[in-house]
Amino acid sequence: MAFALRRPSIVPGFGLTLGLTICYLSLIVLIPLSATLWKASTLGAVPFWHLVTSARAIASYEVTFGCSLAAAATNIVFGLLTAWVLVRYSFPLKRLLDSLVDLPFALPTAVAGISLTSIYASNGWLGRPLLALGVHVDYTRLGIVVALTFVGLPFVVRTVQPVLEDLDAELEEAAASLGAGRLQTVARVVLPTIFPAALTGFALAFARAVGEYGSVIFIAGNMPMHTEITPLLIVTKLEEYDYGGATAIAVAMLVVSFAMLLAINVLQHWSNNRGGSDEREAAAHG
Amino acid sequence: MADVLTWNAPRAAEHRTVASRAITEPRTVQWCLTAIVIAFLAVFLFLPLAIVFSTALRTGVVAFAKAFTDADTLASIRLTLIAAGIAVPLNVLFGVAAAWAIGKFEFLGKSLLITLIDLPFSVSPVVAGLIFVLLFGAQGLLGPWLVAHGIRIIFAIPGIVLVTTFVTFPFVARELLPTMQAQGNDEEEAALTLGASGWKTFARVTLPNIKWALLYGVILCNARAMGEFGAVSVVSGHIRGLTDTMPLQIEFLYNDYQYVAAFAVASLLALLALVTLVVKSFVEWRTAHGN
Amino acid sequence: MYRGTKAWAFIAAAAVLFAFATPPATGAAGQATILNVSFDPTRELYNDYNTAFAKYWKAKSGQDVTVQQSNGGSGKQARAVIDGLQADVVTLALAYDIDAIAQLGKLLPDNWQKRLPDNSSPYTSTIVFLVRKGNPKRIRDWGDLVKPGVSVIMPNPMTSGGARWNFLAAWAYALKRPGGNDAKARDFVTRLYKNVPVLDSGARGSTTTFVERGLGDVLVGWESDALLATRTLGNQKFQIVVPSISILAEPPVAVVDKVVDAKGTRAVAQAYVQYLYSPQGQTIIVRHFFRPRMPSVAKRFAPMFPKVNVVTVDAVFGGWQNAQKTYFADGGVFDQIYQPSQ
Numbered sequence: 001m002a003f004a005l006r007r008p009s010i011v012p013g014f015g016l017t018l019g020l021t022i023c024y025l026s027l028i029v030l031i032p033l034s035a036t037l038w039k040a041s042t043l044g045a046v047p048f049w050h051l052v053t054s055a056r057a058i059a060s061y062e063v064t065f066g067c068s069l070a071a072a073a074t075n076i077v078f079g080l081l082t083a084w085v086l087v088r089y090s091f092p093l094k095r096l097l098d099s100l101v102d103l104p105f106a107l108p109t110a111v112a113g114i115s116l117t118s119i120y121a122s123n124g125w126l127g128r129p130l131l132a133l134g135v136h137v138d139y140t141r142l143g144i145v146v147a148l149t150f151v152g153l154p155f156v157v158r159t160v161q162p163v164l165e166d167l168d169a170e171l172e173e174a175a176a177s178l179g180a181g182r183l184q185t186v187a188r189v190v191l192p193t194i195f196p197a198a199l200t201g202f203a204l205a206f207a208r209a210v211g212e213y214g215s216v217i218f219i220a221g222n223m224p225m226h227t228e229i230t231p232l233l234i235v236t237k238l239e240e241y242d243y244g245g246a247t248a249i250a251v252a253m254l255v256v257s258f259a260m261l262l263a264i265n266v267l268q269h270w271s272n273n274r275g276g277s278d279e280r281e282a283a284a285h286g
Numbered sequence: 287m288a289d290v291l292t293w294n295a296p297r298a299a300e301h302r303t304v305a306s307r308a309i310t311e312p313r314t315v316q317w318c319l320t321a322i323v324i325a326f327l328a329v330f331l332f333l334p335l336a337i338v339f340s341t342a343l344r345t346g347v348v349a350f351a352k353a354f355t356d357a358d359t360l361a362s363i364r365l366t367l368i369a370a371g372i373a374v375p376l377n378v379l380f381g382v383a384a385a386w387a388i389g390k391f392e393f394l395g396k397s398l399l400i401t402l403i404d405l406p407f408s409v410s411p412v413v414a415g416l417i418f419v420l421l422f423g424a425q426g427l428l429g430p431w432l433v434a435h436g437i438r439i440i441f442a443i444p445g446i447v448l449v450t451t452f453v454t455f456p457f458v459a460r461e462l463l464p465t466m467q468a469q470g471n472d473e474e475e476a477a478l479t480l481g482a483s484g485w486k487t488f489a490r491v492t493l494p495n496i497k498w499a500l501l502y503g504v505i506l507c508n509a510r511a512m513g514e515f516g517a518v519s520v521v522s523g524h525i526r527g528l529t530d531t532m533p534l535q536i537e538f539l540y541n542d543y544q545y546v547a548a549f550a551v552a553s554l555l556a557l558l559a560l561v562t563l564v565v566k567s568f569v570e571w572r573t574a575h576g577n
Numbered sequence: 578m579y580r581g582t583k584a585w586a587f588i589a590a591a592a593v594l595f596a597f598a599t600p601p602a603t604g605a606a607g608q609a610t611i612l613n614v615s616f617d618p619t620r621e622l623y624n625d626y627n628t629a630f631a632k633y634w635k636a637k638s639g640q641d642v643t644v645q646q647s648n649g650g651s652g653k654q655a656r657a658v659i660d661g662l663q664a665d666v667v668t669l670a671l672a673y674d675i676d677a678i679a680q681l682g683k684l685l686p687d688n689w690q691k692r693l694p695d696n697s698s699p700y701t702s703t704i705v706f707l708v709r710k711g712n713p714k715r716i717r718d719w720g721d722l723v724k725p726g727v728s729v730i731m732p733n734p735m736t737s738g739g740a741r742w743n744f745l746a747a748w749a750y751a752l753k754r755p756g757g758n759d760a761k762a763r764d765f766v767t768r769l770y771k772n773v774p775v776l777d778s779g780a781r782g783s784t785t786t787f788v789e790r791g792l793g794d795v796l797v798g799w800e801s802d803a804l805l806a807t808r809t810l811g812n813q814k815f816q817i818v819v820p821s822i823s824i825l826a827e828p829p830v831a832v833v834d835k836v837v838d839a840k841g842t843r844a845v846a847q848a849y850v851q852y853l854y855s856p857q858g859q860t861i862i863v864r865h866f867f868r869p870r871m872p873s874v875a876k877r878f879a880p881m882f883p884k885v886n887v888v889t890v891d892a893v894f895g896g897w898q899n900a901q902k903t904y905f906a907d908g909g910v911f912d913q914i915y916q917p918s919q
Contacts, residue, residue, distance in 0.1 A: 006393030011474050012484035017387035021399070024380045028452050029405055035421040036413075078326050085323040089316055097324070099567045100331050105506070106559035107334070108513025109411075110533035111552040114540050115334035118341060125333065139790070150330050182311055211410030213516035214533065218540070221792075223775040231412040231516065238416065238520060239778050240735040241656040242907075247420065250413045257408040261401065424660040433661065436839075441662045523662050525612065527645050543789070 033254075040251040043244050051248035056224050057233060060249075064230040067141055068209035071148030076202045079156025080194070086157070087164040101154050109151070109214025116147050117218040139221035144229065147215040152205030159201035159271075163194045196271035203267055207260040211253070338556045341549040353550035358527045362535035362551070365443065369518075369531060370511040373451040377507055378500070381458025386492075389466030390474070400463075406455045414452050415520025418445060441523030446531065449517040454507045461503030465496050498569045509562045513555055607640035609845050611837075614664035616651040616738050616828065617779030618802045622865035623648075623668070629861060630852050634845060642845050650779035651738025652905075658682060658833065665837050665846045668830040670738020670780075671890075672696070673897035675831050684835040698827035699853035700867040703885050704739075704746045706818040707787065707796040707803040714794045718820050719750040722795065723768040730793035731773050732783040734904075734911050738828070739780030741905055743797050746824040748904075749893050753822055767914040788815070799826075800882070804866035817883060825887040 120127040120137035137143045175185040213231040221227035237246035420426045422439040439445045477487040515533040522529040539548035627644035634642050651670035658664045659682035679685050690697045732740040751762035777783040787796035803817050830850045837843040852858045859869040863878045894900040904910045
């Protein structure tokens, strides 16, 4: 019954907008997704499992998840630092740098890919000095981590910044007046407050890195068992017209993606409830 | 999931007045941290931008301009504009409708709907492309029917438009939603009780309130639509001059060792990215300084 | 903003119409566009050939023709055409791939190969080794490729035609050795693929990996690509090693009937493939290091090509249908041996 399903309101347009939304959602997202799940189901459980757990697939999961984890970890450290510096300090060009943090959102992945590869090539701006130090970035897992760090850079910064901005100075002043050193105050008062937001940023950066394709394939070696990321394995299987293999691995990735989506939603809930402004709590979905 | 994509309207007069020395770090620590962060951002953000323009102009402006006289490159620019030109308005329409339905009403299943809208964000672009190949490819679910009717979706322009729409699906909706929710229904209800029709209320009351969020959503959606690589790569067929978008053309030129041309095309997209960032800053500034 | 929304809607509508108004392949007066879907190492060849053909066709018929070009692994390209890629002409690495288009895609008749001279192959090539200058790893023959510490670059047989020619050449070598049999050949090829760090999807991709990215000690692939590497990059960096035995590769060409009839481009497409057999066509072919069929051209440019001792697919493997089914089908020999077990 209508009144049990939604709260009545004099605002019109519910039927129209909800109908349009669900229609469009089905056409663009749900129906195509179902086709994928249907195809996966036609494979049969045992073949599906074999495809998902083949040696090459597992090696690709190691590369993808391992490098994504490393990149997200880098981003949580430097992201926290960046947010801190951007919120708490002032220095010339701060506004410019602050705007630039969003570059990985706006820059196409292919452009990022070729740029990073050029920078770290053996005769590149950073590649040459690094090579002199014995560090190979191009065509190695390190290169993959570098690319994924770029891609996930804004996430931690942008989730932590609002929380830092809203942090009450009184808390820190209180701690200081009680005799805590600066480091202690930061560690015991500030960090725990921004931790949920940082974790959310970490999860977002990780989720984005796992699915990334364009930025990575130029700089990675794409060698099976060593530097082949899972999305590339899917593309290779498609090129071989092994639709079954491609679908199986894609479904495995989808499962992980959905799990991450749920985790992130939970984290955001927690983060919003822990220490956010009223406005952000009102804006929190769910 | 995309909370981070919303610009956070800075609170007015938000400057943190640091009164006591007890709650700031020693100067040296401040400088150290600032230096580290600047170095990190320089390496990861500034260098890639710099190398795009530096390589594009490496052999002079003439070579740079010549890159855009190539027929295939021009075709790729045209295709990118078409794909974005269709995907963005469609997603705007959807985004406004979804934000209205979710933002102005309370109903069962709202959370589920939001999660479903978020889905394309969490899907790898390659998987997004695969999804459409499995549906519309000649060996896919609808394949036989499409072939029988001579309709080409995969390896043709409609497929590219479809995947572009898919991957940019949530952008506008997720930008508008927090704003619409934060603003509540009060103004709309007031207008309605004063006798305005639904459409008029929307046009005169809602739209002006969400115009900055909408602008930012459109710009972001457009940047992503024009830059999409993985998903389009899977469905395009890579027919030069026909189904290569700008990112695919960049890949082709790069793999063909035509570095200057590749980076020249890339510089266009990099410029677009910079415009996106500028618009974002502008929107934030306008919101902070009186809306 | 309201006006802006209207403007967007207008642009969208215009874009939709624009996108779906696909330009006709044959314009009213004299404009035609055809697509040549080719295998990987022929980029330069068909670049030149397409320009020459356009000039020839304009002079002959008054029609302006634009030839669009797609290159990639032969198997991959064939599957793309079967899946709906609108190729007017296919110029692939081996007959089986066009057979697949005929049988699975039903896009041309099963007897397509008889329609043009020389089994529809206007050029041939073979498989050789490309090594770095000085040949530091002392690679002389197939046997040296399986030694430990030798890194071999070859493409993926599941997508590339050249890769399949490589595979069969290696197998043939092992068969022809004293005491050789299928089991020994299988063992040899298994060890060979263990030395391959990365499988590119096309032959040119492998060449790029070896030449530009500097990976591997030896590239096994098309003679045409090897000659291209040594000629254009100079003999300072690479040298060709001819193995004791190799295989005769006959890449065929064909008009895709269903597509040209639907598009109305049959005349120009047929002229396109036939021009490959003309003196001008054969000269372009040989300039790009493929071996021409025309005796006069072949004789004139003979010094350019190394002497290679070749066997044929028919003689050793009973034809491509057999070879594909045995070695390269799903679950075939290659699938069985290429379980990366490192």
